[in-house]
Every structure is written in structure tokens, then in C-alpha cells.
Amino acid sequence: MEECKRCLLLESAREDVFASVQEHLQKIPESKKAPEALYRQRLALCLECEHLVSGTCLKCGCYVELRAAFWGQKCPDAKQKKW
Numbered sequence: 627m628e629e630c631k632r633c634l635l636l637e638s639a640r641e642d643v644f645a646s647v648q649e650h651l652q653k654i655p656e657s658k659k660a661p662e663a664l665y666r667q668r669l670a671l672c673l674e675c676e677h678l679v680s681g682t683c684l685k686c687g688c689y690v691e692l693r694a695a696f697w698g699q700k701c702p703d704a705k706q707k708k709w
């Protein structure tokens with residue numbers, strides 16, 4: 627499978643992984659979820675980031691679509707936090 631730089635799982639061919647992440651997203655309690663606008667804003671910043679490869683943040687190894695969904699999470703880039 628070809629590596630997709632600067633894309634989210636939503637846009638990649640990794641349908642199996644995307645489905646799994648969606649399943650996890652649905653299990654996050656509302657009290658722990660980032661508001662939708664904040665979630666979208668975070669993902670837009672990840673899309674501009676050089677550390678995003680195939681939906682994965684190379685700084686932490688997380689799928690950004692999952693990490694960004696949690697209210698209390700932060701961008702893991704210690705040198706240049708983007709969100």
C-alpha cells in the first residue's frame with residue numbers, strides 16, 4: 627500500500643483502520659470529547675504538519691483523528707505545539 631503523506635485516515639485507502647478509529651471515536655464519552663469545531667480546527671492544523679503520515683502523527687504514533695477528538699489532548703510536538 628502506498629504511503630499517504632499529509633492525509634487523514636478519512637482520505638486514505640486505509641478503510642479498515644478508518645473504520646476501527648471511527649468505532650473508537652463513537653465510544654468516547656461526550657464529557658471527554660472536544661467540540662466539533664475544535665476537532666476540525668485541530669485536524670486542519672495536522673494536515674499542514676510535516677509530522678503527519680497516513681493519518682498518523684510521527685511525534686506520538688497516534689492516529690490524529692483519535693487524538694484530536696479528546697478535549698484534554700494536546701499536539702505532542704514539544705518544539706512547536708500546533709494545538
Ligand code: SF4
Nearest residue numbers: 672675683701703708
Ligand atoms: S505534531 Fe501535532 S500537528 Fe503535527 S501531526 Fe502531530 S498532533 Fe498533528
